[in-house]
Amino acid sequence: MEALRIHQGLVCPLNRTNIDTDQIIPKQFLKRIERSGFGQFLFYNWRFDDEGNPSPDFPLNAPKYKGASILVAGENFGCGSSREHAPWAIQDFGFKVIIAPSYADIFKNNCVKNGILAIQATEEQVQTIIKKADTEGYSLTVNLEEQMVSDSEGFQFTFDITPYPKEMLLNGWDEIGVTLTYEDKIKQYELAR
Incomplete structure (x- = not known):
């Protein structure tokens, strides 16, 4: 996975609540066995009409x-x-950061395991960003090390993240990557057996 330390990017607002995983990727597109190729089907039922x-x-x-x-x-x-x-x-669609007032726990954990930073912000902060994102070219800078979100107009807020997922994202590790940080200890253990 790619390490995420400081990310600056264009913001896309999706001012809807209770967006479930079937809306994010409808069930008819779950036939692939690899992790790639799903972006084209993101929010499919909202992005495309019946034709x-x-x-x-x-x-x-x-x-x-x-x-x-x-x-x-x-x-x-x-x-x-x-x-x-x-x-x-x-x-796969290209999003590296999600900002929302709340998340389903399993979804948020799956984001970390796949290199996506899911930031929890207040409803007021989210609505401020959504309003600002109506302006073409509105972008944010997300600094994971400092746990800060900011724009060029002085808007900013800090966010909380527990140490383990923060370390995973900062280093670009999935769970296998975390295990491999103990490779020397694993080899020592195996040699001693």
């Missing part, structure tokens, strides 16, 4: 959000089933 044409009123289809890497959404993001495909689709 497969892009819905012009959905934010991810707006030209001003093309290339966005920070997704801002309402509370209870990632609720529903615990499918790991949801963060795979978000990451």
Whole structure:
């Protein structure tokens, strides 16, 4: 995985609450066995009409959000089933950071395991970002080391993250990567057996 220390990116607002994993990646697209290729189906039922044409009123289809890497959404993001495909689709589409007032626990853990920083912000902070993101080219800087989100206009806030997921994201480790940090001790143990 790629280490995430400081990320500056275009913001895409998705002002909806209770976005569940079936809305993030609908069940009919879960047939792939690899982690890649899911981004094209992200929010499929909202991004496309019944004929497969892009819905012009959905934010991810707006030209001003093309290339966005920070997704801002309402509370209870990632609720529903615990499918790991949801963060795979978000990451494959190009998002590295999500900001929301609250998350489903399993979804938030799956984000960390896949290199996505899921920041919990207040409802007021989220609504401020959503309003500012209406302006074309609105971007944020996310500093994981300092646990700070800021923009060029003076808006900023700090966020909490526990040490273990922070270390994983800062170093670009998944759980196998964490295990490999103990490789010398594992070899010593095996030699002693």
